[in-house]
Amino acid sequence: MITRRRALVSGVAVAATAAMVGPAGSTAAAADHTKAQSKAKPTIVLVHGGFADASGWNRVIERLQHDGYKTIAPANPLRGIPTDAAYIASFLASIEGPIVLVGHSYGGAVITNAAAGNPDVKALVYVAAFAPDKGEQLGVLLNKCPGSLIGSSVQGVPYPNPDGTTGTDLSLRADKFRAAFAADLRHLGEQAAERGASSCSAAPRTPPHQAAA
Incomplete structure (x- = not known):
């Protein structure tokens, strides 16, 4: 692959x-x-x-x-x-x-x-x-x-230029970042949950009588 x-x-x-x-x-x-x-x-x-x-x-x-x-x-x-x-x-x-x-x-x-x-x-x-x-x-x-979420997710912060004019730095709002920029990536919580479920299913199970002993 x-x-x-x-x-x-x-x-x-x-x-x-x-x-x-x-x-x-x-x-x-x-x-x-x-x-x-x-x-x-x-x-x-x-x-x-x-x-x-x-x-x-x-x-x-x-x-x-x-x-x-x-x-x-x-x-x-x-x-x-x-x-x-x-x-x-x-x-x-x-x-x-x-x-x-x-x-x-x-x-x-x-x-x-x-x-x-x-x-x-x-x-x-x-x-x-x-x-x-x-x-x-x-x-x-x-x-x-159509379909991009970038435009509605951007926020601007002004900064001064050497010539006295003002420019604008653009960034993505934190609450919009994943949907607008990384929608194809799973949430970290989802990944952790999947890893946890995988670990539990893969772990050897101890019979109840041995656990009690």
Whole structure:
């Protein structure tokens, strides 16, 4: 059985391999296949989405590094695409050699913009992520398909910008977090109850007469 994490790592590795050998079907790439294989592997940059942090990539990083890929997960500032894309773009500029850029959820919109004009970015990988076309707005895409609870679950906290203007940090209300962001995960109480029931059913039963003795 292929787990979601294993499929993700495999997909990123495929993109990384493609970045090394060049476009499929290219005569030049085919002729230089041996030479391309000897080149250094690309750096894989993992960009997290909203209401999360870079630690969500920990297990993915372990597996990619085990396979010999230099892997980095920078902190996405989460202060709007103009700010976040500019920051990730500046981070990419510090990396030498080919890059495979990966985005999850909101991070997909960030990498789409951050990669623009950078010839070292050889592949973009979207993991359940927004992949906006030119001119598309994230808010429009979010509301394109009904059912999302994010909009009604968000709360804003203002913060000052260096130029004197005010920005807004967005977070999910604690009482809405699970339904809006992790509805597919069972409640911790349910998991504990299941573990307890499993332990009880698996435990050896002591006959009453032995217990009394």
